[in-house]
Amino acid sequence: MTAPLLVRAARREPVERTPVWFMRQAGRSLPEYRAIRERHSFFEVAGTPELCAEVTLQPVRRHGVDAAVLFADIMSPVLGMGIGVQLVEGVGPRIEQPIASRADVERLRVTGPDEKILEAIRVVRAELGVEQALVGFCGGPFTVAGYLVEGKPSRDFARTKSLMYRDGDLWHALLEKLTEQFAQYVSAQARAGVDVVQLFDSWVGALSASDYEEFVEPYSARILTAVDVPTIHFGTGVTEELLRLLARAGGDVIGLDWRIPLDTGWSVIGEERGVQGNLDPALLLGPWERIEESVLDVLARAGGRPGHIFNLGHGVLPETDPDVLTRLARLVQAHRVEARV
Numbered sequence: 001m002t003a004p005l006l007v008r009a010a011r012r013e014p015v016e017r018t019p020v021w022f023m024r025q026a027g028r029s030l031p032e033y034r035a036i037r038e039r040h041s042f043f044e045v046a047g048t049p050e051l052c053a054e055v056t057l058q059p060v061r062r063h064g065v066d067a068a069v070l071f072a073d074i075m076s077p078v079l080g081m082g083i084g085v086q087l088v089e090g091v092g093p094r095i096e097q098p099i100a101s102r103a104d105v106e107r108l109r110v111t112g113p114d115e116k117i118l119e120a121i122r123v124v125r126a127e128l129g130v131e132q133a134l135v136g137f138c139g140g141p142f143t144v145a146g147y148l149v150e151g152k153p154s155r156d157f158a159r160t161k162s163l164m165y166r167d168g169d170l171w172h173a174l175l176e177k178l179t180e181q182f183a184q185y186v187s188a189q190a191r192a193g194v195d196v197v198q199l200f201d202s203w204v205g206a207l208s209a210s211d212y213e214e215f216v217e218p219y220s221a222r223i224l225t226a227v228d229v230p231t232i233h234f235g236t237g238v239t240e241e242l243l244r245l246l247a248r249a250g251g252d253v254i255g256l257d258w259r260i261p262l263d264t265g266w267s268v269i270g271e272e273r274g275v276q277g278n279l280d281p282a283l284l285l286g287p288w289e290r291i292e293e294s295v296l297d298v299l300a301r302a303g304g305r306p307g308h309i310f311n312l313g314h315g316v317l318p319e320t321d322p323d324v325l326t327r328l329a330r331l332v333q334a335h336r337v338e339a340r341v
Contacts, residue, residue: 004133010230021067024315052120074139098151113188125193136194140201183226205237224250258313263301274307
């Protein structure tokens, strides 16, 4: 049976057009999602297979994108580890007891994945067409560890870096626990039916290249090699040198944010990898003429090379008009680029 379009692109196989999906397409920008959230908390939705499947499928029905992305949070796999997490609207995760000592790390449990999440995957995969992919994901080890140490989102991750530099053994013990948990989590997702797994290290750009190499790269590599489906490795705010290290850590496809031109990023990581991206999500709040121009620029920079997956350079902003997303998906899907010889 033919693999979904996005899977074939991730494998750098010839495709008839560029696949398109959007990070955070399931959620805050959709009125049908907000209607569900009026009655249920985030974790109630994510932890109820029928509701999770419904929210995951909503943007596929509305926008006609080429992939669904599992409705979950990057903190979802740590809930079973003995960590209290609250999601605060407009702020992000808050940790009831931040990690500060060896005893805090030793209390963390490595557990099997939540069966309710796996059931939601099975429901969604059964509802999707054969050409539509299901993307599973996991938070990157630095980003999640940073939340656990800081206790909340941070701009500079000073407390996290202080722990890394002051007590490297404690940092590595924490990353070992998270890596074991996350590797099991993504592996179970793949067995349950996801077609692609994305490692979403959204705050990794806070690190220098040398710190990433010492404190993060080995753990990201282990998570990415835990599955036998194509993988996407994504971080934001990264320098070119850090981008090279992200690619070295692994990922069949490397996600780019909007800060680096797509063709420049592709030249940094090498054309033996696919590339995902990379329209600035804030552009979707502007006039259509500017959006269209920018979309066509991204596609032109991809130049018909095998391995491009169109996406935003980060998640959909909550104030985005859903009709703009639909129009954008149709623009990408209608576009034809003559492949390079």
